[in-house]
Amino acid sequence: MSDEDTVKSRVLSTLEVPDSDQQSRWREFMTEVYYTLDIRCDSPLGLRGSLCESRFKDLSISAFEAQAHLVRRHVVDVRADQSDDFVLLFPVRGSFLYEQRRETASIEHGDVVVLKSSEPYSVLVSQGARNVTLKIPADRLREAVPWIDRFSAMSGFAAPEIVNLLRNLSEDMMLIQSESHRLGLQMACFDILRMLVEEGRNSIMGQRLAGTAKQTILEGVQGYIRRHFRRTDLDISAAAEHLGVSERYIQKILSDFNLSFNDMLRKHRLQEARLMITSEQFRGKLQIGQIAFLCGFANQSYFSTIYRTEFGISPREDHMYKYKN
Incomplete structure (x- = not known):
């Protein structure tokens, strides 16, 4: 197995970081796992949080739990790192208020939002919120789900039971160590993702x-x-x-x-x-x-x-x- 195919998992935490350095360290963690992001936290006690990531062949799955903070993807960062990923954010606890493409909404457990790293956005994370996130290269996801761009910056488009099924599968995938099992689960993940988006497509297009x-x-x-x-x-x-x-x-x-x-x-x-x-x-x-x-x-x-x-x-x-x- 090549280094490129090796499954990579890690846990990053600010719990042992001095309060004064927590915000900058959290920004570093988020940038390592996703792409260049700006972090703002108003708490004088720092920003306590933990971030887990598991990388697969065609996607990565992450989950974090943290104090309230604001995550921003600035235009200058979009131009600088030229990241082109789709990010599907699944709340597990608390709420996430997002804005992208002049679309603004708050999402909670049972919903998902599709964000694009190639465009600026912001996400306001509530106190003690927890989430699961799928990050998938844009080309790879378009190959699997050709109409995914239609759902950029959208939430509330899919049945909660399918959303929860995909989120639960993603969480379980982070625990599996066998590479062969993970490849099979990755295929299942894409299958459910197609189902989720097809459900939303049918609803929005009035095809019920x-x-x-x-x-x-x-x-x-x-x-x-x-x-x-x-x-x-x-x-x-x-x-x-x-x-x-x-x-x-x-x-x-x-x-x-x-x-x-x-x-x-x-x-x-x-x-x-x-x-x-x-x-x-x-x-x-x-x-x-x-x-x-x-x-x-x-x-x-x-x-x-x-x-x-x-x-x-x-x-x-x-x-x-x-x-x-």
Whole structure:
């Protein structure tokens, strides 16, 4: 067996590292296991964590448990190391808030997100969080799953039972020492990964039973608006790209429900804005114009006009009425 094919496993930990050096050491560990990453931790007590890695022929599996910290993959690092891997992050405990390609979501146990090392991203790790991660060269994964790029920066696309099956298999694979057994398990891992992505592809493309296809697309659009309504440049083309369908297809589905993307987006933004305008939490802290911008409205005059049309009262009057009564 060549050195290249030798199974490599290791455990890296900051537990014995002085508090003042823990953050820098954790950055070194993460960079060794994945690629160049920046780490930020606000705790004055350092960053305690442990990281396990097991390398296979066509992929590597890792797991870490650590204090709360922020992981960033900067543009300058993407250009410098030219890493081109897919990274599938499976939470085991706690939550992971990720951002890539202007997609932002929090994932927990039973979900997975697909990130690309060839593009910048960030992941906010909650206190005491634990995860399992698959890192696979992009070319190798595209060979096994040709449509994987469609799921970049996506979560919530696959059935939890398949997600959990793949995560559990990955954890078990880290314990197997026999190279021949590991090669067989690696093949099984790719098989389940294809199943997981195919499940997501069918769901997003509306290829389930005919009776649920329209509802699947509608729920996909509604979910996308809820997550991204603050973007002032949000439009139907961004939603179509995210869902992997054409704009025309979305328009057709929405029209069957007597809806339009722009109306759905405007109503959701207005509802969110009214919650902030009438909330005690934001009283005296945010101006009307700031709230409008935070809810995706680039023009305050336009915001005030459609707010009055929707609710029969101006934003300022609504704010004053709330606290006068």
